[in-house]
Amino acid sequence: MGRPRLSVVIASTRPGRLGPTVAQWVLEQVPDDRFEAELLDLADFALPFLDEPREPSEGNYAHEHTRRWSAAIRDTEALLVVMPEYNRGYNAALKNAIDFLYAEWEGLPVACVGYGWYAARYAKAALRQTLERVKMTVVEAPGLELGTTLVDRQVVPDDALLRELARTFEDLAAAVARSSRGPS
Numbered sequence: 001m002g003r004p005r006l007s008v009v010i011a012s013t014r015p016g017r018l019g020p021t022v023a024q025w026v027l028e029q030v031p032d033d034r035f036e037a038e039l040l041d042l043a044d045f046a047l048p049f050l051d052e053p054r055e056p057s058e059g060n061y062a063h064e065h066t067r068r069w070s071a072a073i074r075d076t077e078a079l080l081v082v083m084p085e086y087n088r089g090y091n092a093a094l095k096n097a098i099d100f101l102y103a104e105w106e107g108l109p110v111a112c113v114g115y116g117w118y119a120a121r122y123a124k125a126a127l128r129q130t131l132e133r134v135k136m137t138v139v140e141a142p143g144l145e146l147g148t149t150l151v152d153r154q155v156v157p158d159d160a161l162l163r164e165l166a167r168t169f170e171d172l173a174a175a176v177a178r179s180s181r182g183p184s
């Protein structure tokens with residue numbers, strides 16, 4: 001059997017964002033023997049504010065941008081979301097992207113590496129509630145702290161960060177093994 005696909009999601013969409021730097025670093029930490037990993041950049045999907053006339057739980061999408069986003073999520077077996085903290089929440093583009101879909105999320109293993117002051121603790125707490133609402137399988141992950149492990153737009157990992165992230169990948173792999181989802 002092949003390795004499961006892990007998508008490392010770049011959640012920030014703003015020009016000049018730090019997200020791709022952090023996500024690229026996370027991607028390089030993914031153990032090759034566990035996952036086939038790739039970057040999934042929310043900016044590439046250019047989702048407008050939710051514009052589907054039917055509720056996403058019906059799964060009957062009117063727009064091509066929604067079908068494309070849906071296919072990308074259905075095509076993966078685990079997510080590692082790399083997201084910033086904005087005003088003590090997570091970024092609006094990420095919330096909007098989650099709101100677009102529904103059944104696609106159910107049972108999908110997910111971990112979230114936040115970055116910001118205090119390692120994005122408020123954003124992570126807020127995101128967790130949303131992920132649980134859409135019935136994803138949430139796995140713990142570390143955050144990156146501005147001024148400590150994220151300095152001058154570079155990741156400066158310490159032992160604790162590397163250890164916790166390695167643990168996250170192991171837990172994600174275990175969650176995928178328990179999951180009934182396969183690639184569609």
Ligand SMILES: Cc1cc2nc3c(=O)[nH]c(=O)nc-3n(C[C@H](O)[C@H](O)[C@H](O)COP(=O)(O)O)c2cc1C
Pocket residue numbers: 012013014016017018019020084085086087088089115116117118120
């Ligand atoms: C609109 C906005 C609000 C922010 N609010 C917070 C915050 O509440 N807590 C925090 O730790 N950092 C906050 N920051 C700083 C971000 O963590 C930092 O700018 C980070 O680089 C944002 O990620 P991005 O560059 O990938 O978009 C904020 C940044 C922006 C742009």
